[in-house]
Amino acid sequence: MPDAYDTSVDREWRLLIGGEWVAPAGGTYEVIDPNTTELVGRAPEASVEQARAAAAAARDALVGWRRLSREQRCAHLGRLADVLAERSPDWVDLVQAETGATINVAETLQVGGPFVERFRYYSRPIDLDEAVPPMTAAATALGPAGLVGAMVHRQPVGVVACITPYNFPLTNVAGKIAPALAAGNTVVIKPAPQDPLGVLLLGEAVIEAGLPPGVVNIVTGSGPEAPAALVESRDVDMISFTGSTTVGVKIYETGARTMKRLLMELGGKGALVMTEDADVGRAVQAIASVWGFHSGQICTAPTRVICHRSLYDQTIEALSAVAGFLTVGDARSRDTLVGPVITEAHRDRVEAFVRSGLDDGARLVCGGERPDLPGYFVAPTLLADVTPDMHVTREEAFGPVVVIMAHDGDDHAVELANDSDYGLFSYVYAGDMKRAYEIGRRLESGNVALNSIQPHLEAPFGGFKMSGIGRDRGKWGIEAYTEIQAISWLS
Numbered sequence: 096m097p098d099a100y101d102t103s104v105d106r107e108w109r110l111l112i113g114g115e116w117v118a119p120a121g122g123t124y125e126v127i128d129p130n131t132t133e134l135v136g137r138a139p140e141a142s143v144e145q146a147r148a149a150a151a152a153a154r155d156a157l158v159g160w161r162r163l164s165r166e167q168r169c170a171h172l173g174r175l176a177d178v179l180a181e182r183s184p185d186w187v188d189l190v191q192a193e194t195g196a197t198i199n200v201a202e203t204l205q206v207g208g209p210f211v212e213r214f215r216y217y218s219r220p221i222d223l224d225e226a227v228p229p230m231t232a233a234a235t236a237l238g239p240a241g242l243v244g245a246m247v248h249r250q251p252v253g254v255v256a257c258i259t260p261y262n263f264p265l266t267n268v269a270g271k272i273a274p275a276l277a278a279g280n281t282v283v284i285k286p287a288p289q290d291p292l293g294v295l296l297l298g299e300a301v302i303e304a305g306l307p308p309g310v311v312n313i314v315t316g317s318g319p320e321a322p323a324a325l326v327e328s329r330d331v332d333m334i335s336f337t338g339s340t341t342v343g344v345k346i347y348e349t350g351a352r353t354m355k356r357l358l359m360e361l362g363g364k365g366a367l368v369m370t371e372d373a374d375v376g377r378a379v380q381a382i383a384s385v386w387g388f389h390s391g392q393i394c395t396a397p398t399r400v401i402c403h404r405s406l407y408d409q410t411i412e413a414l415s416a417v418a419g420f421l422t423v424g425d426a427r428s429r430d431t432l433v434g435p436v437i438t439e440a441h442r443d444r445v446e447a448f449v450r451s452g453l454d455d456g457a458r459l460v461c462g463g464e465r466p467d468l469p470g471y472f473v474a475p476t477l478l479a480d481v482t483p484d485m486h487v488t489r490e491e492a493f494g495p496v497v498v499i500m501a502h503d504g505d506d507h508a509v510e511l512a513n514d515s516d517y518g519l520f521s522y523v524y525a526g527d528m529k530r531a532y533e534i535g536r537r538l539e540s541g542n543v544a545l546n547s548i549q550p551h552l553e554a555p556f557g558g559f560k561m562s563g564i565g566r567d568r569g570k571w572g573i574e575a576y577t578e579i580q581a582i583s584w585l586s
Contacts, residue, residue, distance in 0.1 A: 100182065100299050102189040102292075108139050110315065111298040113152035114308020120145055124317040126292060129195035129435040130426040130470045136193075138291050141314040146285070146321040149312040150330035153254040153281040156309030161251050161279040165220045168277055173218035175304040179211045179297075183265075186296055190265065193290035195435040195470070197426045200389050205265060206293070209552065213269040216553075217277040221573055223249035232585070241585040249577035251279030252356050253332030256325040258346075260337045261287035261437050262392045264294055271335045271358075272311065274572040283312045283331070285322045287338075289437050291315040326350055333357070333576065337394075340517075340561045347564075358565040358575045360394070360557060362491045363519030366512035367397035368534060370505065371405045372526030374546070379413045381522060381548040382497055386421050386475035387432040391495040394562075395520035397548065399488060400499040401511050407501045411460055411479050414497070418461045418475040424468060435470040436494050442471040445494035452478045452487035457498070483514050491517070505534055513539045518559030522548065541566070 108123070109116040121140030128135050141149075160168070183206045191201035204210075227245040234240040257271040264286050272282045286294040294313060301311045314321050325331050326349045333356035336346055340362040350357060369378050385396045402410045426434035436442050442465075449463055462476030473494050481488045481498040488498055502508040512521060521540040525531035528545065535543035541558040544550060555566035565575050 099185050100296050102186065102296070104134055104136055106136060108136065108292065108295055108315075110139050110141055110145060110149070111295070111301075111311070111313040112145065112149045113155070113312065114302070117145065121316065124288070126193050126290065127438070128192045128470070129437050130192070132469055132471075135189070136292050138288070138315050138317075141316045141321045143320050143324045146283075146314050146324040147328055147330070149283045149314045150254060150256070150325060150328045152309040152312050153283050154330040156307060157253060157281045159307060160276075160281050160310050163279075165277070165279075168279060169218045169220045171304065171306050172214050172273060172277060175300060175306065176211055176214035176218055178300045178304045179214060182296075182300055182303075183207070183211060186293055189296070190290070190293040191426065193292055194261070194264065195426055195437055196389055197431050197434045198429055200434075205263060210266045210269050213266070214273045217273040217573065221277070221570055223570070223574060223577065227581070238585065243583055243585055245581055245583040248580045248582065249278065249574065250580050252576055252578055253280060254283065254330055255280045255333045255335055255576060256283045256285065256322075256328075256331045258285045258322050258325070258334065258336045258338065259287060259294075261289040262389060264290050265297060267337055268294055268297065270567060270572070274567070275335065275576040276310065278573050278576040280333070280576050281310045283314065283325060285314055285316075285325060288315070288317040323349070326355070327353070329353055331355065334359075335576075336360075343563070356578075358567065359563045360519075360567070361561060361563040362517055363394040363396070363558065363562055364399050364489065364491050364515050364517045365395055365397045365520045365522065366399045366401055366515070366538070366540070367522040367524065368502075368508045368512055368538075369400070369402040369406060369410065370508070370523075370525040370530065370534075371403040373403070373406065373524040374526065375406055375410055375413060377546060378524040379410065379417055381524070382414060383417045383421070384548055385497050386418065386495040390434055390436050390473065392436060392493055394491070394493075395542070395550070397522050398492065398497055399515075400497060401502050401508050402499055403508070404501040404503055407499070411477070411499060414477050414499075415461045418477065421475050423466050423472055423474060426470075433472075433475060433495060435468075435472045437471070439471050441494070442473055445473050445492055445496065448487060448490075448492045448494070449476055449478070449496060452481065452485060452498070455485045455487070457481045457485060457487060462495070483511060489515065505530075509534060509537045515539075516561045519557075519562035520544070520550075
């Protein structure tokens with residue numbers, strides 16, 4: 096086993112193109128620790144030409160990679176999972192510094208847990224081929240009568256550009272490239288500009304695991320030019336994007352010119368419906384996860400609480416009390432529950448979001464102030480008495496901000512929950528599970544959790560409406576990176 100990968104602040108990072116580490120044509124830019132505002136490292140700035148070169152390298156590698164059997168490709172993923180299981184624990188300090196995650200989140204979700212397990216899951220060959228029941232065909236001008244059989248095969252789409260978000264850079268990348276590679280595609284990764292260094296370490300693991308050159312390529316950069324070049328490139332057949340709806344719309348528009356296949360997981364404004372018999376304590380614990388889990392920087396967060404009027408005051412009081420016990424501070428301390436948001440600019444956006452709610456008439460229950468800390472911190476904030484037309488009710492803060500409104504019955508609750516441009520992940524808390532299930536079925540949301548915030552990690556994941564296109568995870572994840580081919584014959 097080679098020495099540990101270099102994660103020092105003065106390391107010279109490079110781009111991974113065609114199996115080679117290439118110096119960036121655009122120089123470097125600074126990656127800043129949102130917890131301390133200190134320098135984490137200098138990331139490479141890829142040029143448009145280098146983004147195109149990465150796509151071309153993936154295209155060159157495609158024929159050899161897709162010719163491998165499914166079992167051979169999965170064996171490569173298994174070796175990569177083994178390397179990551181050995182290597183990635185050493186990356187915690189770096190990844191925590193660039194993401195600003197608390198140490199608990201960094202160890203269990205940024206680097207550990209699903210990051211490695213997603214490669215392990217897709218290292219098991221999944222049979223996606225299926226036979227179509229035969230049918231009799233009468234003689235026509237097209238041909239003679241007979242029995243027609245057919246097989247449906249899943250073919251790789253081709254070259255996939257994976258454009259990933261800053262909140263969980265490694266885990267999100269794994270969720271894209273593992274099924275894409277298993278299906279026979281090659282990939283170009285463009286990580287978020289705020290925290291790309293851990294993804295470059297993944298590139299080192301790819302080489303150590305022995306994947307063929309060009310199967311995985313990585314380009315980084317601070318601006319939109321490199322990802323735009325990938326979206327426009329004729330060498331790229333598919334875009335897998337996780338991020339804002341605004342950027343997703345631009346990708347959709349640009350990708351249409353070359354008929355790009357799309358998998359997009361976009362914004363959310365998760366509704367949490369509480370019936371009059373809901374367990375307030377359990378619901379409050381779930382709602383408070385917006386504050387304590389990566390400072391609300393998660394698209395599935397239950398940020399829009401729709402509470403039965405009989406429990407409204409009780410729920411507000413309980414949430415306010417919980418907020419007082421959530422330690423905001425140094426993300427490196429195990430006592431800290433609420434860390435920073437990713438950048439100074441994002442902190443300013445979240446603060447402006449809260450101000451807009453107050454200007455529109457919302458009531459500030461707690462939070463709203465800027466903690467006296469060196470990093471980019473936002474206090475856990477609760478806005479009550481919001482209305483469906485307010486900006487804070489309709490749009491995503493992507494920070495530790497919760498809004499709450501009252502409903503007068505199940506039909507009213509469903510109406511309020513569905514009054515949204517988004518439909519990614521919603522929640523129902525009710526004393527009667529059958530009732531909770533029936534409410535959940537009525538919600539316009541790609542995912543619904545009942546009396547829990549725990550998703551099923553092998554169930555399909557994705558959104559309705561402006562929350563995205565397509566599904567990932569489980570067998571749906573690998574299907575998303577395939578084209579359907581039907582082969583028929585007459586006998």
